[in-house]
Structure formats: C-alpha cells, structure tokens
Amino acid sequence: MNEIKENQTKSLIQVRNLSKTYKRGNEKIEVLKNLNLDINQGEFVSFMGPSGSGKTTLLNLLGGLDVPTSGSVRIGDAEITSLSGKQLTSWRARHVGFIFQLYNLIPVLTAFQNVELPLLLTKLSKQDRKKHVEAALSIVGLGNRMHHYPRQLSGGQEQRVAIARAIVSDPSFLLCDEPTGDLDRSSANEILDLLSRLIQEFSKTILMVTHDPIAAERSKKVLHLEKGVLIEAQNKD
Amino acid sequence: MKFIPLIWVNLKRKKMRTMLTIGSFAVALFLFGLLTVIHSAFSHQVKIAGADRLVVRNRISLIMPLPISYKQRLAQVSGVKSVTFGSWFGGVYQTERNFFPQFAIDSETYLSIFSEYSVAPEQWELFMKDRQGCLIGEGLIERFGWKIGDRIPIQGTIFPGLWEFNICGIFKGKTPESDTKQFWFHYKYLDERDSSTKGLVGWYYVQLSDPSQADRIAQTIDEMFANSPYETATETEKAFAAGFLKQMGNIQFVLICIGSVIFFTLLLITGSNMAIAVRERTNEIAVMKTLGFSGIRILFLILAESIIYAFVGGTIGLGLCKLYTLQGDPTNGMLIIFELSHAYIALGLGISAMVGFLAGIIPSCLAMRLNIVDAMRRI
Ligand SMILES: Nc1ncnc2c1ncn2[C@@H]1O[C@H](COP(=O)(O)OP(=O)(O)OP(=O)(O)O)[C@@H](O)[C@H]1O
Ligand SMILES: [Mg+2]
Numbered sequence: 001m002n003e004i005k006e007n008q009t010k011s012l013i014q015v016r017n018l019s020k021t022y023k024r025g026n027e028k029i030e031v032l033k034n035l036n037l038d039i040n041q042g043e044f045v046s047f048m049g050p051s052g053s054g055k056t057t058l059l060n061l062l063g064g065l066d067v068p069t070s071g072s073v074r075i076g077d078a079e080i081t082s083l084s085g086k087q088l089t090s091w092r093a094r095h096v097g098f099i100f101q102l103y104n105l106i107p108v109l110t111a112f113q114n115v116e117l118p119l120l121l122t123k124l125s126k127q128d129r130k131k132h133v134e135a136a137l138s139i140v141g142l143g144n145r146m147h148h149y150p151r152q153l154s155g156g157q158e159q160r161v162a163i164a165r166a167i168v169s170d171p172s173f174l175l176c177d178e179p180t181g182d183l184d185r186s187s188a189n190e191i192l193d194l195l196s197r198l199i200q201e202f203s204k205t206i207l208m209v210t211h212d213p214i215a216a217e218r219s220k221k222v223l224h225l226e227k228g229v230l231i232e233a234q235n236k237d
Numbered sequence: 238m239k240f241i242p243l244i245w246v247n248l249k250r251k252k253m254r255t256m257l258t259i260g261s262f263a264v265a266l267f268l269f270g271l272l273t274v275i276h277s278a279f280s281h282q283v284k285i286a287g288a289d290r291l292v293v294r295n296r297i298s299l300i301m302p303l304p305i306s307y308k309q310r311l312a313q314v315s316g317v318k319s320v321t322f323g324s325w326f327g328g329v330y331q332t333e334r335n336f337f338p339q340f341a342i343d344s345e346t347y348l349s350i351f352s353e354y355s356v357a358p359e360q361w362e363l364f365m366k367d368r369q370g371c372l373i374g375e376g377l378i379e380r381f382g383w384k385i386g387d388r389i390p391i392q393g394t395i396f397p398g399l400w401e402f403n404i405c406g407i408f409k410g411k412t413p414e415s416d417t418k419q420f421w422f423h424y425k426y427l428d429e430r431d432s433s434t435k436g437l438v439g440w441y442y443v444q445l446s447d448p449s450q451a452d453r454i455a456q457t458i459d460e461m462f463a464n465s466p467y468e469t470a471t472e473t474e475k476a477f478a479a480g481f482l483k484q485m486g487n488i489q490f491v492l493i494c495i496g497s498v499i500f501f502t503l504l505l506i507t508g509s510n511m512a513i514a515v516r517e518r519t520n521e522i523a524v525m526k527t528l529g530f531s532g533i534r535i536l537f538l539i540l541a542e543s544i545i546y547a548f549v550g551g552t553i554g555l556g557l558c559k560l561y562t563l564q565g566d567p568t569n570g571m572l573i574i575f576e577l578s579h580a581y582i583a584l585g586l587g588i589s590a591m592v593g594f595l596a597g598i599i600p601s602c603l604a605m606r607l608n609i610v611d612a613m614r615r616i
Contacts, residue, residue, distance in 0.1 A: 121528075
C-alpha cells in the first residue's frame with residue numbers, strides 16, 4: 001500500500017540538472033542550463049519562449065531522440081539518459097507519442113497505414129492492429145478518411161492523423177512541437193480541442209511547445225524557456 | 238511479413254525509376270545469359286572429350302599433315318589399344334554460310350574408337366560398300382532437309398574440284414552431349430582422288446588401355462617420331478580441345494571482361510538510384526526512427542528493395558534469354574550446343590542478387606546511421 005502511494009506522488013517526468021551544450025567550431029552554445037522539471041501523470045503543459053531558446057532541444061531530450069550533455073531524465077521508472085541507443089529506440093516506441101508542426105506523415109501510405117506504422121513494431125496480430133487503428137482514427141474524428149492519402153487531406157486532418165498515430169500504441173505521454181504552427185485558427189482550435197479531450201477522457205500527459213498564447217492557454221501550466229532556464233509563468237490550479 | 242507493404246509502396250513510389258532499374262537488370266542478365274551460352278558452346282568440346290584418347294598431330298601445326306604410315310607404328314606402342322585417323326576436308330555446300338565440319342575418316346577403325354557414336358547396321362553396311370558414301374550426324378541431317386539416298390555436291394577448297402557424296406546413313410550420339418553436327422566420308426575416296434596429299438592424313442586418334450598412362454604414352458610417341466620430317470605433338474583429347482579453343486583467342490577471358498563491365502555498370506546505376514531514393518526519403522526515415530523503427534530494420538527495408546530490383550530484373554532477363562535459346566541456334570549450327578544451363582541461371586541470379594546487395598548496402602547503412610535530430614532540422 002505504501003509503495004503505491006509513493007508512486008502516485010512521484011511525478012511521471014522528473015528532470016534534474018539537465019544541460020545541453022552544442023559545439024560549433026570552438027564556440028560552445030549552452031542551450032539548456034541545469035534545468036529542473038517535474039510533470040505529473042495527466043498534466044497538460046505548454047512551453048513557450050523565443051525562437052532558438054531550446055524548446056525543441058528539450059522535447060528531443062525528453063523523447064529520447066537526443067542525449068543530454070549532463071543531468072538526468074527519469075520517466076516513470078526509467079532513467080533514459082543511461083539507456084543505449086537500441087534501448088532508447090524501443091523505449092520510444094512504447095512510451096512516447098510524437099506530434100510535429102509539419103505532421104510528418106509518410107506520403108505514400110494511407111491514413112490507416114500511417115497510423116498502423118507504430119503497431120508494426122508490436123506483436124499485435126493484423127486483426128488487433130486494425131482494431132486499434134480504427135479506434136485511434138475514430139477518436140480523432142477521421143473514421144471515414146481511413147484510406148485517404150495525406151495529400152488528399154487538409155492540414156488539420158493531416159495533423160489529426162498524426163495525433164492518431166501518436167496515441168495508437170497508448171504511450172505514456174505525448175510530445176507536441178508546435179502542433180498548430182502550420183494551421184489556421186479554426187483548424188488549430190480543433191486540434192487543441194482534441195488534445196484537451198485526450199487529457200480529459202483518456203488522461204494522457206501532454207507536453208506542447210507553442211508560440212501561440214491562445215494555444216498555451218488551453219494548458220494547465222505554461223513554462224517559459226529563456227536563456228536556458230525554465231520560468232513558470234502561470235498556474236491555473 | 239507485415240513489413241512487405243512498406244517495401245511495396247517504396248517500389249511503387251517512382252514507377253519510372255523502378256522500371257528503369259529493373260530494366261537495367263533485365264538487359265544485363267540477358268546479355269550475361271548470352272555470354273554463358275557462347276561460353277558453354279565453346280567449352281562443350283572440352284567437356285565431352287574422351288579421357289582415354291590421345292590426339293597425335295603434326296608438331297608444327299594442326300593444319301600440317303602426318304604420313305599414313307604412322308598408323309602401323311602407333312599401333313605397336315605398348316599401351317595403345319587401337320588407332321584411327323581423320324582429315325579436315327573444309328568443303329563448301331552451296332554457300333559458305335552453310336558451314337559444317339566434314340571429316341574424311343578411316344572408316345574401318347573410326348567407330349571402334351569413337352564409341353559414343355552409333356550407326357544402324359544396315360546403314361553401316363551400305364556405307365562400307367559405297368566408295369562415295371557418307372554418314373550424316375543426326376544433328377545435321379535436318380538442317381538442309383537431307384535424307385538417306387540423297388546425293389550431296391560439295392565444293393572442295395583445300396582439295397579442289399566438286400565432290401559428290403551419297404548419304405548412306407545417320408550416326409547418332411549415345412549421350413545428348415555428343416557432337417552430331419558432323420559429316421563423315423571415306424578417307425580412301427579422298428586419298429584416291431586427290432594426288433597432292435596422297436599418303437597424308439590430318440591427325441591420329443589413339444585409344445589407350447589405361448588412361449592413367451596418357452602422359453607417358455604421349456611422350457613415348459613424340460620421342461618415337463622426333464627428328465623425322467614429320468615430328469608429332471601428342472596430347473589428351475581434352476588438352477587438344479582446350480588448346481584448339483585457345484587458338485581462337487582467349488574466349489573465356491573476353492567473356493569475363495565483358496561480363497564484369499556489364500555488372501559494374503549495373504552496380505553504378507543501381508547504386509546511384511538507391512542513393513537518390515534514400516536521400517529523397519531522409520525525412521521519412523527520421524520519422525520512422527522516431528516512431529521506434531531500429532536502424533537495422535530500416536537497413537533491411539532498403540536492402541530488400543534493391544535486392545528485389547535485382548531479383549525481378551534478373552529473372553526477367555534470364556527468362557527472356559532462356560526463351561531466346563529455346564527458339565534454336567541463330568548461327569545455324571555453328572555452335573555445337575545453344576542452351577542456357579540451369580547452373581548458369583542460378584549463377585546469374587546469384588550475381589544479380591549480389592549486385593543488388595552491394596548497390597543497396599551503402600545507402601542503407603547511411604539510412605541506418607541517420608541521426609534523427611539532424612535529419613529533422615534539415616527540413
Ligand atoms: N545540432 C546543432 N548544432 C549546433 N547548434 C544547434 C544544434 N541544434 C540546435 N542548435 C542550437 O540550439 C538552439 C536551440 O534550438 P532549438 O531548435 O531547440 O530552439 P527552439 O526553441 O525550438 O526554436 P524555434 O522556436 O525556432 O523552433 C539554437 O540556437 C540552435 O541554433
Ligand atoms: Mg523548435
């Protein structure tokens with residue numbers, strides 16, 4: 001009983017003294033400096049900050065796409081900074097859903113096939129994969145567009161397919177890098193509504209980078225990244 | 238299995254490029270097939286050569302004759318079972334395009350040594366009775382629509398004048414490999430009619446009781462005739478056939494050179510196509526890796542693609558080549574055999590797959606090692 005209680009209080013994502021330095025020739029660019037961050041299960045957090053402040057870098061580190069110069073990133077029970085490249089790859093497949101500004105769908109695959117892609121890496125049967133893909137696509141409201149190719153969809157629809165792809169394998173958390181950055185206001189709102197629904201109905205954890213204050217308002221917590229450190233701007237709790 | 242659709246969509250992505258790549262493989266393997274057909278035809282002679290026979294020829298050159306008196310002396314060499322001889326006639330039937338080999342043979346002894354051939358007894362009897370008689374190989378008889386009883390005029394070249402022969406019979410090979418595209422007639426007829434070469438023959442064949450003694454006996458024979466006006470060079474029939482091939486230029490070397498150039502070109506074409514394909518898909522590969530596709534998996538997907546090109550193209554090329562050979566020999570029988578063997582089909586597919594592998598390995602390794610973060614930033 002005690003252990004469970006402790007697990008509940010422990011945050012899902014725990015970042016300690018995270019630093020990332022890029023070398024460009026002799027010049028060292030300190031993008032992230034001793035950054036600390038705690039995010040609980042079911043939270044919706046936005047990151048804002050000027051261009052080049054390191055928002056994408058931070059998401060890449062949290063998603064195990066890149067390795068920090070120093071510091072620790074613990075997600076659930078895994079210290080991902082100590083995983084090997086191969087371990088990171090399979091960890092990503094199980095725990096992270098990625099959503100990008102430019103959707104990044106595979107143009108030669110249909111919506112269905114794009115969403116199925118992460119499931120190909122699991123042991124699910126063809127039947128089960130189909131069930132999961134259909135469920136994910138109906139959550140994002142595209143049950144009737146399953147066999148369309150990306151070029152046959154609007155930007156907002158493409159992003160919804162991308163969201164379906166991100167949630168289909170039921171990851172621990174979603175990382176969204178400017179998910180509405182390429183969309184008009186109403187499409188952007190649809191995407192934000194969808195993300196809010198994922199939090200409310202499916203208690204997902206979402207970390208979202210955005211330049212759009214309206215988008216940021218949807219989240220519970222907005223963090224500003226400036227000169228490599230995080231400043232909490234508002235807390236609607 | 239579930240990854241096959243991913244490979245399939247990549248093949249369909251640039252249809253023109255896919256077809257051209259497969260087409261390159263098809264053309265290359267078709268050419269490869271033809272080269273092996275030619276090679277098989279030439280090396281066939283060596284393959285079918287009898288192991289227990291020696292060829293005795295004039296030391297200076299194959300076209301120089303030997304005296305007929307050697308027959309007796311060769312027969313006396315210990316270890317020699319029997320002796321026969323023949324001469325190259327080199328006549329022309331109607332036109333030079335109708336080339337086929339004509340041999341003046343020592344009728345009494347020839348078949349006892351060339352036991353791979355057989356003639357029906359009544360036809361043989363007819364042949365032995367007719368001074369102008371001739372025997373036609375079953376591989377040649379149909380070429381000009383000849384039949385037993387026909388009278389065949391042949392224009393002499395080495396032996397001047399018009400020569401006429403009566404077809405007395407057909408000789409058959411006991412195995413499918415035997416060369417039956419030949420024309421045989423009596424040496425006696427040649428010797429009687431042509432005065433310039435009286436008492437001379439083209440070459441001798443010597444059959445041995447023990448093939449393992451071939452080298453020793455060959456040496457004995459050559460020593461026996463040393464310092465005579467007609468010195469001999471004796472070798473096994475295999476060595477003789479191989480040497481004959483060499484005289485025609487090093488066919489094998491030429492074929493290997495042409496083959497290598499074909500495959501090297503193919504490697505460059507396919508390699509650059511694969512490199513372009515992988516470059517175009519850099520972003521997609523990064524996305525797939527983000528989703529959890531491992532580097533090795535990406536490598537296999539791309540490698541599979543180039544090996545499929547190789548296999549499909551190779552199969553088409555070799556298939557067409559096989560069909561082509563089944564149409565029959567376009568040289569009208571100048572090649573003893575005209576066939577694409579299973580072994581060469583297998584070799585062709587193997588080399589083809591190898592080229593596919595080599596062409597795909599560098600691009601797919603680059604894809605395997607692609608850094609996600611860098612690749613994503615580039616767009
Ligand atoms: N591979 C790299 N080598 C050198 N510098 C890099 C590299 N990747 C990122 N940077 C630098 O790190 C800094 C942070 O980049 P990052 O992409 O995280 O910013 P961002 O906050 O996402 O910006 P934007 O809002 O424009 O997307 C930038 O100054 C960038 O130039
Ligand atoms: Mg960014």
